[in-house]
Amino acid sequence: MxxxxxxxxxxxxxxxxxxxxxxxxxxxxxxxxxxxxxxxxxxxxxxxKVTKEVMSHQLDNWANYAVEGWFDGNEPWMFYHKELKKLIAPIVGALPVEVCPMNTLTVNLHLLMVSFYQPKGKRFKIIMEGGAFPSDQYAIESQVKFHGYEPDQAIIEVFPRKGEDVLRTEDIIIKIKENKDEIALVLFGGINYYTGQWYDMEAITKAGHEIGAIVGWDLAHAAGNVPVKLHDWGVDFACWCSYKYQNSGPGGISGIFVHEKHFSNQDLNRFAGWWGYQENKRFKMEKGFIPESGADGWQVSCTQVMPMALYHASLQIFNQVGxxxxxxxxxxxxxxxxxxxxxxxxxxxxxxxxxxxxxxxxxxxxxxxxxxxxxxxxxxxxxxxxxxxxxxxxxxxxxxxxxxxxxxxxxxxxxxxxxxxxxxxxxxxxx
Missing domain, CATH: 3.90.1150.10 (Aspartate Aminotransferase, domain 1)
Known part of the structure; x- marks a missing residue:
């Protein structure tokens, strides 16, 4: 044209x-x-515009049912997240069981790194883009320190070539291969917040897996913006905020993705909480954490009903687009x-x-x-x-x-x- x-x-x-x-x-x-x-x-x-209506509906549920709103009404809060899961999955190219709305982005990044950053021996390094959003930098720095490493030893940053503004995919892959015996985790932002570059997520994920590393993505600027195929690309985990391209309001609820290939892995660490416990036994209040199947098993605290309502309002519009x-x-x-x-x-x-x-x-x-x-x-x-x-x-x-x-x-x-x-x-x- x-x-x-x-x-x-x-x-x-x-x-x-x-x-x-x-x-x-x-x-x-x-x-x-x-x-x-x-x-x-x-x-x-x-x-x-529909946000006020959706929020008002949940406020009415609170007013009319009080604590019984967890189980009564046409959208019981106990299961409210499941409606959102069906709407989120197509946006990030996932199965509904692989996603869950919960917490905020950096909290989820920490929770997922507890499970998927498991340094052992000489394989302890994390590779990321240079100039990542500061919150990612801080989270990764604190995680490697938690495991007893110094950031300058455990974090590999990939920067653009001199005189260039964006990263070349081949340079990322070369750096991964150069450190193939030492990298435990490949963790990039899907889109760089500063330059707007959308990284070749499929190629980078493949390169990470070829050296035996786990691959995760921060999709803060990608989810709802560009088409991603987390399941088909075999991404291990991802998380995102929903207040940018998904219009869930300031500080809106985050979402996570965990590939179904990890669901049966009993060796994954996780920081557990009541809401991640097996749903059909949750109210028995028993000791010994048994995770709910799928991404829901990474939940810690109970459903954040009002933030989910804000997210739900926008997700309905995405669904209308089709x-x-x-x-x-x-x-x-x-x-x-x-x-x-x-x-x-x-x-x-x-x-x-x-x-x-x-x-x-x-x-x-x-x-x-x-x-x-x-x-x-x-x-x-x-x-x-x-x-x-x-x-x-x-x-x-x-x-x-x-x-x-x-x-x-x-x-x-x-x-x-x-x-x-x-x-x-x-x-x-x-x-």
């Missing part, structure tokens, strides 16, 4: 978009009675158009004011472009905010813009490009 930097073209794309009406199911932030163009779903997704492929196709088209408009800004300015550090190949990115401004980056970002365009600033010099297919439009992208050009001209002229 020949892209055009015109409002008429953007409107035609929106008119032809089979997902266009889903935009009306979300609430947009306002300033002075004007909606923001919201391009920050990579940080916090918008609130679905096919993640539809979301992915629109995501590619929107992100391609955003890339085009930014390049058009550079052409109009006659300079390379903006450099996109996110990979150009759609197969290596999701609904995010990370942009470096050669001059006045923070001032330009603030200018976008003043013009009702809400993106995300990351130190020291990156503007992240994320056109989300559920609620963003081609017109959003076009207007962002026009605003970016006008703001840049004004700031550069005055500087």
């Amino acid at each position: 020949n892209l055009e930097n015109t409002l008429a073209f953007a409107k035609r794309q929106d008119e032809a978009d089979e997902l266009r009406d889903f935009r009306n199911q979300f609430l947009f932030p306002k300033h002075e009675d004007q909606n923001f163009i919201y391009l920050c779903g990579n940080s916090l997704g918008l609130q679905p 096919s993640f492929e539809k979301l992915r196709n629109k995501s590619i088209a929107l992100t391609n158009y955003l890339e085009f408009t930014i390049n058009e800004v550079n052409k109009s300015l006659g300079t390379n004011q903006y450099t996109i550090i996110t990979p150009q190949d759609p197969a290596s990115r999701g609904a995010q472009l990370s942009i470096i401004a050669s001059q006045n980056g923070k001032q330009i970002f603030d200018g976008l905010m003043e013009n009702h365009i809400l993106g995300d600033w990351r130190e020291p010099n990156v503007i992240r813009l994320s056109p989300v297919p559920l609620y963003n439009s081609f017109e959003d992208v076009f207007l962002t490009g026009q605003a970016l050009l006008a703001i840049t001209k004004k700031i550069l002229k005055s500087s």
Whole structure:
């Protein structure tokens, strides 16, 4: 398709978009009675309009049933997570039994590492991407210390080549093979939060398994954003937050994946709690932990009903879409158009004011472009905010813009490009 930097073209794309009406199911932030163009779903997704209704329903259950709500009503809390499991599984390419909504992301990362980071002898190292999100870095540092190792000895970080912004898959695989006798765990983020690079999860998982390592993924920026096939790729474990591309609200509940191949492994360590105990015997209150089958056996505390309700509201919208492929196709088209408009800004300015550090190949990115401004980056970002365009600033010099297919439009992208050009001209002229 020949892209055009015109409002008429953007409107035609929106008119032809089979997902266009889903935009009306979300609430947009306002300033002075004007909606923001919201391009920050990579940080916090918008609130679905149905969220209040779903939450109100659970508040009514609490009011009407009190403690009996665990077993009474049309959605007893005791089993509420099972409804979510059916809706989560297609989003991450899993079987329902392999997923469970629970806790928050870094808590789940720790719980899963208790089971899947088991250093022995000279095989004690963890390999990860350099520049991972700080929470992952801290979790991994503390886990290796817990096992008696120093982080600089036990953690292998893979960085881009000098002068490059993103990692090459071959460099990751080479580093895995170079340390094949020492790596116990391969643990990457599915999409790097800073650059927006989507790693080749299938190839990296295969490389990790070929050297006898366990492979896990933090899908904070990938779940609900790009199509992943955790079961088919043989991933050992994964976890994610749900408040970014899955719109479950600030600090929303997390989810975990454990491949079914591990369900019968009695040698896995785990930090146990009552809610992970065998469901049909849980209320006998007996000693001796017996895990519930599947991912549910990694639960520790009881169902977080209200956070699950927020997540459930958004998951129902994903279910209405019917096919993640539809979301992915629109995501590619929107992100391609955003890339085009930014390049058009550079052409109009006659300079390379903006450099996109996110990979150009759609197969290596999701609904995010990370942009470096050669001059006045923070001032330009603030200018976008003043013009009702809400993106995300990351130190020291990156503007992240994320056109989300559920609620963003081609017109959003076009207007962002026009605003970016006008703001840049004004700031550069005055500087």
